[in-house]
Amino acid sequence: MEKEKNWWKKEIIYQIYPKSFKDSNHDGIGDLKGIIEKLPYLKELGVTTLWICPIFSSPMVDNGYDIADFEDINPQFGTMEDVDFLLAEAKKFDLKVMLDLVINHTSDEHVWFQKALADKDSPYRDYYIFKEGKEPPNNWRSIFGGSVWEKVPNEECYYLHVFDKRQPDLNWENREMRQELYAMINRWLEKGIAGFRIDSITFIKKDQDYGSLPADGVDGLVSCKEKTRNRPGIENFLHELRRETFDKHNCVTVGEAPGVSYEEFPTYVGEDGYFSMIFDFHYADIDVESGSDWFKRTNWTTVEFKDLLMQSQAALQNAGWGANFIENHDQPRALSKFVAQEFQSADSALGLGAMYFFLRGTPFIYQGQELGMVNAERTSISQFDDISSIDNYARSIKEGFSEKEALRFVNQRSRDNSRTPMPWNDSQYGGFSDQKPWLSMTEEYPKVNAIGNSVFKGYKKMISLRQQSVISDILQVGDIAFIDNLPEAVIGYRRIAKTGSLISYTNFSSEKVAFELEKPINELHFDSHNQTFSGTKIELLPYQSILISE
Structure with a gap:
């Protein structure tokens, strides 16, 4: 581990969805040895830290985010010895490894929950949230649909699950449970991992009145978010979590913190914040109706996106540090979401x-993003693996939409879009495996793959500019200031440091946009579309982005 404080500000973090990255043992499922096999590829790209989605023992109801044992490895991914070997091999390539930390809930197969079910007088029952009664305690709807309450067999009692019923929520009010989690976290950090991305952490504090709210859907239920996400008192848990674990190690922590207002950002990522950085979903979820379930689409505009991006960067700069992304394992592919279909090309991807x-912030790259991958189009709900997609399809039908409409909603926003196997070449299963993959490919014989890929080359250049060039200092630690006297479709910002300044211009639309620069381009550092510019009049092609020195 590096000694420098805040070392993570200068990292490039690459997210791996292990089930879909590379299969090494011919079972159609990606694994740890597959990741090890591809370390040279990741080193060539230029990334510096790998974030690996859950690899722990799990029944895989929610693809590993339902953990049955925090300190055992799912056999489909490998063994703890494989983890040790991965850490050792990654170190040879000067790559750090961070893992997912899922501590809002466990799998219902976790030994704690099994003991809690087996004996209502067990101390483990208070590790979770059980409420006695003949009926569910309230009308809260889970994130994945249906009531948050599941009846305990042969008892007049219910347990709470904010997500799937097989993901019971932990009771963070229980000090003994928290101490067990802290001990586990410290053991992983002592093992040599660089840190954690922390899953759904804003859900750990529940409103203790457990009161019902007015229904917001035809099912008579109401979203549980108001009562279970970022509730008053969560700050006590998060301060303790940091003090008992992260502060003892020079590690990086990235909070998945939905529901946190910009006013609260300093408490999350400020000098004494809970985490090194957090993801901000305000601009990433522009295509989702605010406060609704994700299948309810919005007709967003470039101006709205630009405004949200500016607000996000301002809030993060004022508070601390951000984790910048356009794709992850819960988001559709950026090309499909942001770019008009006729312009979904390698140039637009760049x-x-x-x-x-x-x-400003630490860039995150999700596997396949650096290849310009697009969404997968599925023709039946039976082709989806993601439980959230399946639940939202059913919810769409209940809300009165047709099966065709419901399938269109799910195709646009399904988490399976980004979870398709990684295409390494143009063979039948894209070099991911020589067997039929666990989830069908975006294309069975992928035209977009890692061989001679121009998007890969462009990302490699962007990474080199940020990490190993004369402008690295500006890109890594410089301030940001957005430029407002530009055409509506153009996103422009300056990066400013003591060593100089840069300007980024992006045409975030499907029309050409011309405008006048204050002075001619001094140096063109990056151009997604390889155009030639001269003078002060500039015309950007659809989805073209340039980085210049004035």
Whole structure:
């Protein structure tokens, strides 16, 4: 581990969805040895830290985010010895490894929950949230649909699950449970991992009145978010979590913190904040109706996106540090979400990439993003693996939409879009495996793959600019200031440091946009579309992005 404080500000973090990255043992499922096999590829790209989605023992109801044992490895991914070997091999390539930390809930197969079910007088029953009664305690709806309450067999009692019924929530009010979690976290950090991305952490504090609210759907239920997300008192848990674990190690922590207002950002990522950085979903979820379930689409505009991006960067700069992203394992592919279909090309993929990559903060790249991958189109709900997609399909039908409409909603926003196997070449299963993959490919013989990929080359150049060039200092630690006297479709910002300043311009639309620069381009550092510019008049092609020195 590096000694420098805040070392993570200068990292490039690459997210791996292990089930879909590379299969090494011919079972159609990605694994740890597959990741090890591809370390040279990741080193060539130039990333510096790997974030690996859950690899722990799990029944895989929610693809590993339902953990049955925090300190055992799911056999489909490998063994603890494979983890040790991965850490050792990654170190040879000067790559750090961070893991997912899922501590809002466990799997219902976790030994704690099994003991809690077996004996209502067991101390483990208070590790979870059980409420006695003949009926569910309230009308809260889970994130994945249906009531948050599941009846305990042969008892007049219910347990709470904010997510799937097989993911019972832990009771953070119980000090003994918290101490067990802290001990587990410290053991992982002592093992040599670089830190954690912390899953759904804003859900750990529940409103203790457990009161019902007015229904917001035809099912008579109401979203549980108001009562279970970022509730008053969560600050006590998060301060204790940091003090008992992260402060003891020079590690990086990235909070998945939905529901946190910009006014609260300093408490999350400020000098004494809970985490090194957090993801901000305000601009990433622009296509989702605010306060609704994700299948309810919005007709967003470029101006709205630009405004949200500016607000996000301002809030993060004022508070501390941000984790910049346009894709992850819960988001559709950025090309499909942000770019008009006729312009979904390698050039546009790089234009999107440059737009966010040079923002202030640590850039995150999700596997396949650096290849310009697009969403998968599925023709039946039976082809989906994601429980959230399946639940939202059913909810769409209940809300009165047709099966065709419901399938269109799910295709646009399904988490399976980004979970399709990684295409390494153009063979039948894309070089991911020589067997039929666990989830069907975006294309069975992928035209977009890692061989000679121009998007990969562009990302490699962006990374090199940020990490190993004369402008690295500006890109890594410089301030950001958005430029407001630009056409509506153009996103422009300056990155400013003692060593100089840069300007990024991106045409975030499907029309050409011309405008006048204050002075001619001094140096063109990056251009997604490889155009030639001269003088002060500039015309950007659809989704083109450039990085210049004035």
